[in-house]
Amino acid sequence: MNDLLTMTGIVKEFPGVRALDGVDLDVRRGEVHCLLGQNGAGKSTLIRVLTGAHQPDAGTIHLNGEEARLNSPTDAIQRGIAAIYQELDLVPELTVAENIFLGHEPARFGFSRRHQATSRAREILRSLGHSEIPPHRTVGSLPAAGQQVVSMARALSRDARLIVMDEPSAVLDPEEVANLFRVIRGLTERDVAVVYISHRLEEIRQIGDRVTVLKDGATVATGLDARETPTKELIRLMTGRSIEYVFPPRREILGTAPVVLEVADLTRPAEFADIGFTVRAGEILGLAGLVGSGRSEVLETVYGARRAATGSVRVDGRLLRSGSVQSAVKAGVGLAPEERKSQALLLDEAVYKNITVSTMQRFASAGFLNGRAEREAAAELARALDVRPSGVEHPVRNLSGGNQQKVVLARWLLRDCRVLLLDEPTRGVDVGARSEIYALIHKLAANGVAIVLVSSEVEEVLGLADRVVVLREGRAVHTGPAQDIDEHQVLDLVMEGSVA
Amino acid sequence: MSEAPEQTASTQATVTQPAAARAPNLLRSGAGRNVGLVVALVLLCIVGIVTAGDRFASGANVLTILRLAAVIGVVSIGMTFVITGGGIDLSVGAMVALASVWATTLATQQLAADFHWIMMVSTALLVGAACGLVNGLLVAYGKIVPFVATLAMLAAARGLAEIISDRRTQIITVNPFVDFFGGSLIGVPVLVWIFLLVAAAGWVLLNRTTFGRRTFAVGGNAEAARLAGIKVQRHTVALYILLGLCCGIAAVMLMARTTTGSATHGQLYELDAIAAVVIGGTLLSGGRGTIVGTVFGVLIFTTLNNVFTLNNLSISAQSVAKGLIIVIAVLLQQRLAARTTRP
């Protein structure tokens, strides 16, 4: 038998939620096994059962044909299972090398051998194509993508036979994804099996061998051929409906529409320089670029979360105070930040409170909140975005990653913004909800909101935006209408700085 | 602060949360989340009744417990806000002392005698609020960690209180003041009324207003709150002022109880108040807070002292018993809260 791992009838219950309701999964040596499912389908929970982080309520796990009880992460690690978790599981205060070797640092008599750790970390990072990440840098100071790389390096640092990757590509740009695939192929050549989770179906086609689809905590299909199975079929299995996400048709933006957002000569040394653009009412401006090109920084600076060294931001002609979020919010600017967990969510608070936190005043008279109105407004949006589970009273912490992202979006949709800055709005969002979000963005634009969109998926930028600004190493290398440029040209621009 | 064990997982920093946290309504409403505290308090009362009989169960004794709970209770309510908002305040006792001293100087008492005792009350409140303002500014704008900033305030405020009072116990001669605050209304001491009012107002403020909502947000994730457009710094200052005000109120109550103002008032209030708040279920790391829990926390500690005294227990034995009972109460609370909130 070629099966490395067989999970049968796995059940996992949380108070009030049956996250896994009899899941089966079998993984062969050296294959890339893709796990598909909508947000909240139970993918991450299954992974956590597999890595010993959760104990299943029922079901069995066989490794190499032997029954395995995984009582703790240590058990799983010892059996050669490593994981890249969806929610980054790094210690921000420790260095890159320390994080990579967390729990199995090279040591002699308890004394850590730091030079060995550093050189081995450097080696692994190089094999991942990231020799530029210094092993001694604190992980907390790395951008999301850098942290994702460290997470990958950690999984590789163990001699694992099975590596689980829970949405590793969500924060990666195309170049990085290609890099990742190269690494995965290297692994499978050495007979290491990979369980791969992603919402990007085209990735499944590129890297996957077989597919298992989860729906509502149960296996609905398994052993599907990753290349041959039609997309329509996969989506139908996942959602029970047949939708295909397409970008809504382009709208006409009137050249006469007033300019709402005006950014001029914005500079923050070491991050970006001389960034300028304007966005009209109803217009969607896309920012394309590689990880580290400074897109997030630009958005955060426009929002006042970072203070600009030079340059100005105007909304409806009024100058915003540099470095003041207040001033931006007052002028009607909203930001859905990139890092949902650290920058956006109040994890222990109920979904509805997370949604209304920026619009509280609307539900209050003399400072007293009208809880019902608040809940109703939040619930309506949650329904529109298909947040699951549908109740708005759950703490956000208990939601799946994609659903958390929807909550962040809902917050800003609730607020009538003049300008909406969206940083990776569909990160980790499933295909079904993705089309809802696209439709919403268009609807907002149609209502006259000026939108700035950052996404690592070039296709998304080009599909949604009216105009595109391409950033490279903190500088704008191209600005122009979206229909005048295609995906390849953008990729050339971000990598080379010019169209080949 | 602790770490994440598997089955009954429980760390604020973890994904796997204690079961209690999964029932948000019960949690905040106090009923579910506080079962353990209620049980602990009831058990204490049973012990009191069994060992001291009528002396414990009498109306007078209950009022004594409540009167004693009132002062630290008011401070603890204020502390609940600061801790929920992600801070801590070690200077509460010193602020109570300074406010009590300032409000009982000869000059203030003269003013009170000439006009109205309200002068003494406003002095105490002003002094408390001013200290809170300084704390808040140091923390929010000076970016000094709350522990250190308020430790500095602790030293400074007590020193100032000693200087102003010349280390004397200042006896209150304004009788209407003592009569009013020492008196009763419908059979319930005024001090207890004040405590009830502050607790009720605190509950409404924390759970039913935008101010309360912001407090949770600021304490839960300050950066997210900031990016959501909340004025985090200003709100932090407000929280410390609020606590300072509570300390001013507590000073007035203590002045009435002891008929004095003194630099030695309020010793170790910081520990008592934080203990009551934390036992009540408010997270020391911020973002989760409960006024009802705090009230129970205060009542448990006060009742404990009362039962001990009624039983004539030696102080040393009291200490040991106290340690044990705290542990038992908390364990009880955890187990019961976990059970009841599981559907």
Added chain:
Amino acid sequence: MSEAPEQTASTQATVTQPAAARAPNLLRSGAGRNVGLVVALVLLCIVGIVTAGDRFASGANVLTILRLAAVIGVVSIGMTFVITGGGIDLSVGAMVALASVWATTLATQQLAADFHWIMMVSTALLVGAACGLVNGLLVAYGKIVPFVATLAMLAAARGLAEIISDRRTQIITVNPFVDFFGGSLIGVPVLVWIFLLVAAAGWVLLNRTTFGRRTFAVGGNAEAARLAGIKVQRHTVALYILLGLCCGIAAVMLMARTTTGSATHGQLYELDAIAAVVIGGTLLSGGRGTIVGTVFGVLIFTTLNNVFTLNNLSISAQSVAKGLIIVIAVLLQQRLAARTTRP
């Protein structure tokens, strides 16, 4: 514990980190991160020299400062581990008291007289470690928040110490014990040697061993540590035992200094130790800790006391001055650390 300031965004949980955090080497090495502390200490010394001249700068006075620093210093080193690991311990003073009492009972002293004074030392260490073990178990397995668990220990251990000693100060009659620990080696008091050794060992343990690495991990992100296969609970217990051991050592030192064991020893050490640790730059929320900073924190507080005593400041004014100086030292530290570590 703190919150996100407006412009220069800086929460432990954020991606945008304070400038200091971007230079990990300097940060941990102590040199860069601690400039402010060094400057504060140097300023204090200058004040001492200017106001008290030779009396301050004399070798004897420096040794006095170091001897004073030694006892609380050892406790603070242990506290650095617990706080870095995401915990806190309020019971240190009580543990010191209990260990000192247990190690000086008639029975233990008899044993020591018959065999060797090492019996007293081992008793103190054992008692400290045992208390630490209980703290650790309550926190890691009982899942009681550290503040509450160690508050309970504080009450219980002091009570027990009072019961054992019958509230009498127990005088040490084992002269070799006093001679050894009260003596000097190469002109430096044994107590100071112990402090230096503990500090050095602490530094190595925290910065150069897997144990230290795990401490940072457990305090920085307990769930991540668990997922990485670290036995978080066991490690937490180990941290509290370590601190208990340090309290045992401190008890031995205090016994030597006072030739007594007493239930009143170690009063408010919890506050002093936490203050030194936090001023030193260790994050109260865990994940970041510095032994060098703690040593500076301890030295700043003890030098402050010394300068005050030399200068005959009025006692209340000393309090006020202390508050101000704490604030100034921390502000200085922040500004300077930010500047030097900025690339």
Added chain:
Amino acid sequence: EKNAPATQAVAKGKNDEPGKKVRIGFSAPAADHGWMGAITKATQAEAKKYSDIELIVAEGTNDVNLQISQVETFINQKVDAIVLLPFDGAALTPVATKAMEAGITVVNVDREFDSPFAARTTILGDNYGMGVSAGTYVCQQLKGKTDAVVAEIAGIDSLPLTQDRSKGFKEALADCGLKVSNRVAAKFTVESGEEAAANLLQAAPKIDAIWNHDDDQGVGVMAAIKNSGRKEFFVVGGAGSANVMRDIKSGNSLLRATVIYPSTQGADGVRLARLLVQKKALGDLVEVEVPRTIQLFAPVVSKDNVDQYLPTAFES
């Protein structure tokens, strides 16, 4: 000095004439209650009266380690004398001995060292005697009432001096067939006194007499009693604050008497230190050396003799 106790009642004469300059270090526990605050105040006031005294006052502390280092600092400074009210007498003995060995005159105040070599002179109140005085007074007042309920409100219970007081009280009561039915401990502060008394009054529904160890905490005790409206007992105080004496004098208070525990001990210590350094004798004694031990008397002050004590009483 309006607030300072008037000490002019004590020996005047040649001794007061300025002599050689004397530097005295003074260290005492934290002024966390009124009596301790009064001690330092009285000591400083006394020192100011003498042009030849330079008093160096260390921060009050309950950490014996810090207090030891304060004494070490005094030794390093080469002061002429040290007046020391130790937080714990036994714990400060070694460093006091070291000071003596360094040729510094040490005067021990209030809480006694456990070695005769640690101080040149010791001046202390009579804690045991206080308890005896209070007990004896209670016995007299409750003459023959053998089932009387006597309650005791102690001070900081972990201090040996509190136990000495309680012991004296218990033994004196035993002499007339009485016992302490209820005992609570406070912390010498007003606030703790009020709290302890409030609980005590609940614990004992009927009381005949209360002895409260400390008059500053007594302010709180009386506040609690007043609030309870109870009147069936009388109260005996301790230490002898001016407040309490005025109450006693007024005659309309439940507080009928107090036993003296002078807060002028530190002040006396400074005077003695000065005499010792200047090699003067104690006036009114034929003896040419200052005595080794001076134990102050712990008399009962009641309405009859209050006028005699009021002038030296401390304003708490």
